[in-house]
């Protein structure tokens with residue numbers, strides 16, 4: 001079986017992808033600086049798994065590991081992903097997400113990587129109410145994170161057009177499940193629930209999102225990452241076509257936890273610029289790849305809740 005390299009493979013999505021690829025018999029190399037990722041998310045004592053603490057800004061360490069393993073396929077997930085962190089530390093986000101992506105591309109090029117899969121985001125789309133298709137209007141950048149993801153996509157497209165490798169950009173929508181590392185909505189609510197609060201402090205309650213189970217995202221990568229497409233560069237939405245509000249999430253967590261939870265909107269948490277909706281259209285993804293999400297938001301929240309209460 002070919003060797004697969006995953007940057008950010010110890011993170012939320014990366015750790016589930018690593019476990020899934022190991023179960024399919026691949027040899028997996030994880031490069032992660034563990035700024036967010038955790039070793040405990042990864043299987044122990046698996047001879048097919050090679051974990052290395054490497055920063056994607058360290059070109060020489062990247063070169064060493066790419067030469068050592070000569071991976072056939074690279075999944076590039078390492079990034080600064082939390083939007084408020086990107087706003088507070090723009091230099092770190094720009095360096096990690098853009099310069100780091102260029103470093104991975106050059107290391108991949110140097111050892112002849114065949115396929116390059118990039119974790120981009122639904123955040124690259126324009127803020128509009130309509131369903132978002134892969135050919136929807138390109139973003140007018142509205143925050144540091146979306147600028148960096150868009151730039152990462154453009155770099156990868158350029159190298160794919162130069163026939164360095166075939167490449168797929170997966171535009172992920174809001175992902176939910178166990179191993180969450182960033183201070184997103186669900187970990188925030190669960191934290192308050194575990195502190196026995198019943199009045200849950202939240203920001204905007206009405207925005208609608210296409211939440212997706214993290215295992216569905218891992219399966220999407222593991223499916224799409226090994227398919228052949230007509231074009232050297234392809235872009236696919238990875239989300240769901242159902243929509244849920246923040247209030248819906250609180251209601252589901254109340255059902256799962258058996259607690260009577262009520263939202264109160266805390267003025268400090270209300271975002272001044274927010275998308276009212278972020279709806280994925282999956283027509284292209286399902287027709288060209290056959291992949292579609294299988295799990296419900298409630299299952300994803302149950303997994304996150306079970307993990308939170310057992311820590």
Ligand SMILES: NC(=O)c1ccc[n+]([C@@H]2O[C@H](COP(=O)([O-])OP(=O)(O)OC[C@H]3O[C@@H](n4cnc5c(N)ncnc54)[C@H](O)[C@@H]3O)[C@@H](O)[C@H]2O)c1
Nearest residue numbers: 008011012013033035036037055056078079119121172175
């Ligand atoms: N979680 C989501 O809802 C979501 C949505 C859209 C896109 N994405 C993208 O998917 C990818 C994975 O996201 P995630 O949710 O698993 O986040 P995550 O923060 O858990 O994963 C990122 C991983 O990259 C590692 N990392 C960060 N900087 C690094 C560096 N300089 N060198 C090496 N490793 C570094 C972190 O330690 C972490 O393990 C990211 O590229 C993110 O932008 C995620």
